[in-house]
Amino acid sequence: MGEKEMKKVVVVGGSIAGLSCAHAFLKAKGWEVVVLEKARSVSSAGAGLGLDPEACNALKDWGIGDGLLQQSLPLSMEENRAIDSNRQAHIVARDESYNHRAVHWSDLHRLLYNALPAGIVQLGHEVISYEEESGVGPDKEPQVKVRVKKVAGSDVENNIQEYTGDLMVAADGSMSQTREKHFPGEKRRYSGYCAWRGVLDGSTECNAAAMVRRVYPDLGRCLYFDIAQGTHSVLYELPGGRLNWLWYINQPEPHLKGKSVTVKADEKALAALHEQASKTWVPELATLMQATTDPFINAIFDREPLSKFVWGRVVLVGEAAHPTTPHGLRSTNMSIIDAYTLGNAIQNRRLQGIDAALQEYESQRVLVTAQQVLFSRHLGQLKQGLLLPEKFSWISADQKIRSGLLQQNMHSF
Known part of the structure; x- marks a missing residue:
């Protein structure tokens, strides 16, 4: 990836996984970031969660470690x-x-949201489709076009927008439409x-x-x-x-x-x-x-673990990649660590390019997240007497x- 021009990443989903990806790409430098979120406001719902040392270190590296200490208690x-x-x-x-x-989910979400520059998170934007096009960018590399419906829009003619990026990160949750596209009919x-x-x-x-x-x-x-x-x-x-x-x-x-x-x-x-x-x-x-x-x-x-998270210039993170039961306290941790690993891979492979970075991310996250999904499943079955x-x-x-x-x-x- 050259140093001359900014690359653009379109992040689908503005929950903790999506906001973490925004922080990770801004940390990597050289990237314009947009996060598309269907909800029209920042939620105060949710319940408690536990963050492990690796996730806490990621938040610290993104400059919000002090805020986390104020909003959380030790376990x-x-x-x-x-x-x-x-x-x-x-x-x-x-x-x-x-x-x-x-930490409470909403406290962590707001901490991540408030630490981002204004304008990055586009609330009230529902993704309805995407497609990857080959050799159309300035450097003849693939690009991803994402079509969005403005949830709050009143003008029907201008209610559909299109965002074009060098990479699309699907952080659209356990019922991910992006995952569904590659695994049609897959059941949770x-x-x-x-x-x-x-x-x-x-x-x-x-x-x-x-x-x-x-x-x-x-x-x-x-x-x-x-x-x-x-x-x-x-x-x-x-x-x-x-x-x-x-x-x-x-x-x-x-x-x-x-x-x-x-x-x-x-x-x-x-x-x-x-x-x-x-x-x-x-x-x-x-x-x-x-x-x-x-x-x-x-x-x-x-869901059953996947053997890959990357298709061309589309990559799954968080619950879209590995929905899990909560018994290992892994869901939020895996989401943050996915984002951190992806951001580091983008930075480390700057000269080799986006595809090399995505390959590095996938090689580091597929097996370890599969292990954690299966252990969390086992632990729940054990404690429920099953x-x-x-x-x-x-x-x-x-x-x-x-x-x-x-x-x-x-x-x-």
């Missing part, structure tokens, strides 16, 4: 506890070198369970928060997993005294509308959840769940089997 340890039939907790596996950071894989998710505001629900802190004494620095018969839950703290929780429940695949993976809970479902919580979890966690306003249901899916005999007990299991619950096993899976 320095992981603790797995088995809950017996009397709702008593027994520690069965613990990692005191976990070294992640807890339902895990066999859904997750109830909620965030309790500890500043307003002081009594419930105080009760929970007494029995989860390392909240604020620990990622807790409680495992009962055929189910498990997650608990950790976010900045501002917010307590983020999930509860995974085995069930048939729910009826979902369109591409959504979330379901709004009705009063009947919520009442059933509260009743079952009081029979399953330690009383303090049950109280936390009952005190949380507006929890929602998230159906859990992934791989275990009916009367299996984590409390009486030997230490080697217990240690299989820890996320540190991912890289040896």
Whole structure:
């Protein structure tokens, strides 16, 4: 890639993966960046997530490390506890070198968004098609033409725009239209369970928060997993005294509308959840769940790993490349690291050209992300009891089997 002229990248999707790619290409220098996002405003929705050291280092390299420290809390340890039939907790596996950071999705998204120069992210722009053309650019290299519908546009005649780039990055999520084009009819894989998710505001629900802190004494620095018969839950703290929780429940695949993976809970479902919580979890966690306003249901899916992420000048990143279950805390981490790896490859292969950079990116990310998708799937099945005999007990299991619950096993899976 020559130094004389700017190259242009069109990023499809303005979630964390897409915004991370914008930062990565700006860091690589020599690139004009545009991010096309269907949503008309920056969302404040979502829930908690954990960032690993590699993702944190990428954010630091993009100049937003200080902002991350202000918006997150440490997750320095992981603790797995088995809950017996009397709702008593027994520690069965613990990692005191976990070294992640807890942050709310919307806080991280806004941090990435606000750190970009104005005009890069085009909100209200829905991509409807793209095509690659060979030998049409000034240097006779391929270009990608992306057609966009302006969601907020009122003038029908001017409602369609076209963006031309030297490269298109597809960061369009787990239901990626770009991926669908190359794998028509590919189905997402339902895990066999859904997750109830909620965030309790500890500043307003002081009594419930105080009760929970007494029995989860390392909240604020620990990622807790409680495992009962055929189910498990997650608990950790976010900045501002917010307590983020999930509860995974085995069930048939729910009826979902369109591409959504979330379901709004009705009063009947919520009442059933509260009743079952009081029979399953330690009383303090049950109280936390009952005190949380507006929890929602998230159906859990992934897809089979791909053997390639690149087609010509079109490249997949994030959930478009490797939709995963959440048990290894990998989805956001993989998205950020995809972007960081791609940006570094673009910079490292500046003289060899875009195709060499894409080949380097693909060679570094395909196998490692496949491993992480499959381990996350395995960990979810393990904690949901789907791989275990009916009367299996984590409390009486030997230490080697217990240690299989820890996320540190991912890289040896």
